[in-house]
Amino acid sequence: GDYDAFLTRLQAFFADFNYELNEQTERHYQVVFYIVFKLMGQFTDAEVRSARGRADAVVKTPKYIYVFEFKLHDTAEAALKQIDDKGYLIPYQADGREVIKIGVEFSAEKRNISRWLV
Numbered sequence: 001g002d003y004d005a006f007l008t009r010l011q012a013f014f015a016d017f018n019y020e021l022n023e024q025t026e027r028h029y030q031v032v033f034y035i036v037f038k039l040m041g042q043f044t045d046a047e048v049r050s051a052r053g054r055a056d057a058v059v060k061t062p063k064y065i066y067v068f069e070f071k072l073h074d075t076a077e078a079a080l081k082q083i084d085d086k087g088y089l090i091p092y093q094a095d096g097r098e099v100i101k102i103g104v105e106f107s108a109e110k111r112n113i114s115r116w117l118v
Contacts, residue, residue, distance in 0.1 A: 003066065003102060007116050010036065014112040024108045026072040030056055033068070053086035065092045065099045072106045076117040079103025 013036070014029075030046060034057060037044035043060040048067075057068040067088050069079035080103040083089065092099045100118060107114035 003100070003116075003118065007102075007104070007113060011113045017111070024072070024111070026056075026070055026106070029072065029104075029106050029113075030070055033057060033070070048088075050086070050088060050091055053082075053088065055083070055086075055088040060097070063097055065095060065097050067092070067099065067101045068104060069101075070104050070106065072108060074105070076103040076105040076115050079105065080117055 010033070014032070034044055034046045037057075037059055045058050046056065048055045048058045055067050056070045057066075059066040059068070067083055069083050069088070071079045080101060083101045083103065089099050089101060102116055102118050104116045105114050106112065
């Protein structure tokens with residue numbers, strides 16, 4: 001449940017990448033995110049389709065469902081707005097677990113997570 005600590009660790013992870021290996025695409029960050037969660041043993045799915053669009057990532061734990069939207073050339077606010085506008089949380093409303101939306105903003109200049117909002 002401590003998404004702030006996780007995202008701070010992920011920032012440190014990205015900061016350690018050799019800049020030549022860090023592609024400047026949203027997909028690059030999405031794939032790394034997916035791999036990290038899979039290695040942690042979490043149920044993770046990417047490009048999760050729903051009736052009105054695709055969430056970039058959904059992570060399910062015993063207590064929580066996290067719906068992530070990533071933005072490379074836009075803001076964390078825009079990511080949260082997309083989650084709301086496209087109804088990405090609706091498929092999980094009857095699940096019983098707490099559903100948390102997280103907008104993550106990446107900086108092409110810093111080649112890292114610049115900020116996130118919940």
